[in-house]
Amino acid sequence: MIEIRRLKSGAPDFEARLSALLAYEAVQDPAVDSAVAAILTDVKKRGDAAVLDYTRRFDRHEASSVAALEITRDDMQRALAALPPAQRGALEQAAARVRAYHEKQLAQSWSYTEEDGTRLGQQVTALDRVGIYVPGGKAAYPSSVLMNALPARVAGVGEIVMVVPAPDGRKSPLVLAAAALTGVDRAFAIGGAQAIGALAFGTQTVPQVDKIVGPGNAYVAAAKRRVFGVVGIDMIAGPSEILVICDGKTPADWIAMDLFAQAEHDELAQAILLTPDAAFIDAVAASIERQLAAMPRRDVIKAALEKRGALIEVRDLDEACALANQIAPEHLELAVADPAALLGKIRHAGAIFLGSHTCEALGDYCAGPNHVLPTSRTARFSSPLGVYDFQKRSSVIAASPAGARTLGAIAAELARGEGLAAHAASAEFRMK
Secondary structure: OOOOEEEEOOOOOHHHHHHHHHOOOOOOOHHHHHHHHHHHHHHHHHOHHHHHHHHHHHHOOOOOOOHHHEEOHHHHHHHHHHOOHHHHHHHHHHHHHHHHHHHOOOOOOEEEEOOOOOEEEEEEEEOOEEEEEOOOOOOOOHHHHHHHHHHHHHHOOOEEEEEOOOHHHOOOHHHHHHHHHHOOOEEEOOOHHHHHHHHHHOOOOOOOOOEEEOOOOHHHHHHHHHHEOOEEEOOOOOOOEEEEEEOOOOOHHHHHHHHHHHHOOOOOOEEEEEEOOHHHHHHHHHHHHHHHOOOOOHHHHHHHHHHHOEEEEOOOHHHHHHHHHHHOOOEEEEEOOOHHHHHOOOOOOOEEEEOOOOOHHHHHHOOOOOOOOOOOOHHHOOOOOOHHHHEEEEEEEEOOHHHHHHHHHHHHHHHHHOOOHHHHHHHHHOOO
16 A cells, blocks of 8 residues: 555645645755765875775775776777667667757857947857766666767767766676767766766876766765866756646556656655546556556655655646646646646746656657756756756957947946956056
């Protein structure tokens, strides 16, 4: 028997119960943060030697040097060549779709010239070197390679360095094959906070990068938080989330399985259904009970649904949209007859899936949009990972002699108002 909470938006205690349901803060566990701080300090000080020590300790992976932990491009190509045809075909199709989608995001430099000849613009350039972290402790995630490496490749990043843990020395052929397909330049079989430290500070073997992207466990998240400023990072991701808005016309089994698909990530994942149809809630609850036993990760699903899941009856679909904006979920399914009618009402969501046939799992693997998404209500101010995360912008100013006189007078007046005489003089020299 699974005990998943049921809420009703009209109940007097609804807001309090909803707040309690959403109350996940990506706070730092003091013990985790302390351990990570020590690891990062050690990696910064001892470099390769520290990385080797932590790899032996945490991944039970013995190696004579960090160079021995490097996964060569030949290793990646061999893994790709050895894949079963169906698996390789699926990986190649997913990669092609992800690349095609992200090519639409590529920003270009631009400029315009004013009447006096002054030119203003923006120069867009790619980052020189990025590090991508691919989880590998409990499972292999080739999709993470596609979603992190392909936007970087499309952006024109000069070098992509991948790190992936290899517990007991085991490397995922699918992950290596995905690295080959996406053009990863260098890869190392290291993980955890030590891998983040190696990428952030550089070691004798691992090159320092400009930005680190990719999900990981609590130690990886804490490490990324600590190295931010030394390097850029994509985000600090929390547990995965799905919010489904359904009008009751989608088969209950489909919706139950969509909730399972998110809940099976881990015990802290969140899966919520909003519907105005009370009978549909009963049908989904019955389906959850019936289908759970067949799930290989049923214990994880059960724990997640009981801890952070909910079936919520709302007054109507407009209220469902308002609650969706309040929740700001990582994934939002609009499983309704006319999803386009609701789309304009949604302001805060990492990714939006329109219609009953668009399950969130398609976005995880092959639809095209990125699956690295803001969690824990950060969709209120954050966006999915994309090509723009691997590009930066420089302002460009080219003043003509006439423009220098016009702008100089303005700048000098404002500079003197701020008490900055050298600023004013610098501008005035160009006015003569």
